[in-house]
Structures are given as C-alpha cells and as structure tokens.
Amino acid sequence: METYVILRRGGWRTAADLEEAAARSTAEGERMADDIAWIRSYVLAEPDGSVGTVCIYQASSPQAIRAHATAADLPVDEIIPVADTVIVRPDPKPVAAS
Secondary structure (H helix, E strand, O other): OEEEEEEEEEEEOOHHHHHHHHHHHHHHHHHOOOOEEEEEEEEEEOOOOOEEEEEEEEEOOHHHHHHHHHHHOOOOOEEEEOOOOOOOOOOOOOOOOO
C-alpha cells in the first residue's frame, strides 16, 4: 500500500457532522481493510465556519480511496501521493476544538 494525503475542504458544517462522518469512514475502512487504512486526520477551521480535513491514508490506489469515500459519503477534493516522510517532531498533543 502507498501513502496518500486527502484534502477535504469545507466538507462539514459542524464538528458533530465530522464525528458522524468519521464513524462512517471507520466502518467502511473495516470492510475494505485489504485496500485502505486511515492513519490520521487534521481538522481544518475553514474561513466560513465549516470544518474540513487533511487526511493521511494508506491505500492500494487512488481508486480505492474514492470507493471508500463514496461508500462512506465523504467528500474528496484532492488525492496526493506522498513521496516521502520527514518527521522533525512527533505530532503535538491534540487540542479540543472550541
């Protein structure tokens, strides 16, 4: 499997909507475990008050990512293959959204 960044801009009105989407994503990911694995997401505070995400996935292909997104009713604005990973520091401790 390869690593991909998935950009989902302004996909949800509220954090609660995003939580529901995360549950759908997890359920579909379990069904597609041979083709896709959700690694982590960064939640974006969009200028219009909505929330988006930058998601890191491992997947067998961009088509597997799109199939997962369709099954879980998730937006996909862009899928970008990751060429390499440079870790300067571990991710900071998550901060609760206000």
